[in-house]
Amino acid sequence: MKVVCVGGGPAGLYLSILLKLRNPDHDVTVHERDPEGSTYGWGVTYWRGLLDRLAAHDPESVRAIEEHSVRWSEGIAHVRDLTIRHNGDPGFAIGRHRLLEVLAARARSLDVRLEFASQVTAPPCDADLVVAADGIRSALRARHDGHFGTRITTGRNHYVWLGTTKVFDAFTFAFVETDHGWIWCYGYSYSHEHSTCVVECSPETFAGLRLDRLGDADGLALLEKLFADVLDGHPLIRRPGGGSPWQTFPTLTNRTWYRDNLVLVGDAAHTTHYSIGAGTTLALEDAMCLATALHEYAALPDALAAYERQRASDLLSVQSAARHSAEWYENLPRYIHLPPHRMFALLGRRHSPLLPYVPPQLYYGIDKAAGQLEVLRRLKRRLGPRAARALHAGSSGSRP
Structure with a gap:
């Protein structure tokens, strides 16, 4: 199969890697409009779960990504002259330029052709599959916005x-x-x-x-x-050349993600608010899902339909979390005057669809009580049935 990926970001590069790993005979070319080594942004975040999913597809890429990443396990909030520190799940970050270097090197090692400073605005006629990985302002998607049902809404902040x-x-x-x-x-x-x-x-x-x-x-x-x-x-x-100016965040959705042999991935297909740090993860997951569908279905329309169906379903909860996260910051005065430890706790719960409708102090109390109940459940599971019954009896005032 001859595949043309338009856009040399994480989605386009990683998809090219996976396609060549599945079948070295695939003819895969990635076109990137910018010169090699130039990229927007600074660092990108991800979690351990992404590394595990990537390792199932290409352990070599994962080793290089993790080697160039830094990690943290704490969050800190400074509010006026107060500081709150909180332990959490380990997180990872890697420079966007370093991530692209790692993926480009891996793609080249598999004989993917990388064409930098190469602007493609129309689908090549001789390609079996054209992948629009050219970002939120995708030129390929814009040619058929009506078909894709593209919708963009901008945030307030x-x-x-x-x-x-x-x-x-x-x-x-x-x-x-x-x-x-x-x-x-x-x-x-x-x-x-x-x-x-x-x-x-x-x-x-x-x-x-x-x-x-x-x-x-x-x-x-x-x-x-x-x-x-x-x-x-x-x-x-700022990045050399000025970097990104102040802006409001554009949330992009599409009614459908493919047309004939043209398919959308990454920011060309969807965006989620930066406050949940999921953009790069979602782009890489798009690539994994599309590569798997192309391998499992012999007919291209069936593969693209399966890819769209799976990813649209996967994104529902993520898009909801991103929307609520953005709204939490847009309504910051509702939370900022709480005691700092409570404000920080609700910052961690900003993805909740209930939080905007429950008084913050009440939500904090309910959430804390629920957390204590969960700790008790985990303790009972660890102790086993007999000890758990004894614990319950003791907490009810009974004697063994």
């Missing part, structure tokens, strides 16, 4: 994606109150030299701080001053 030489030792949140409202950042290291730092605020704060009118240098200087306590004197950095 403004954000900017920055880097810093401050190496955070935990996933770090910092909330700062200004005369014009709250502004906050999320920071995490992705190498031993740099971290990602995403800054977000409401439209009112954005305008009140004049971030819509300040130039790059003045805007960065203001942010460095606001977040001086967590940056420890380190600068905030």
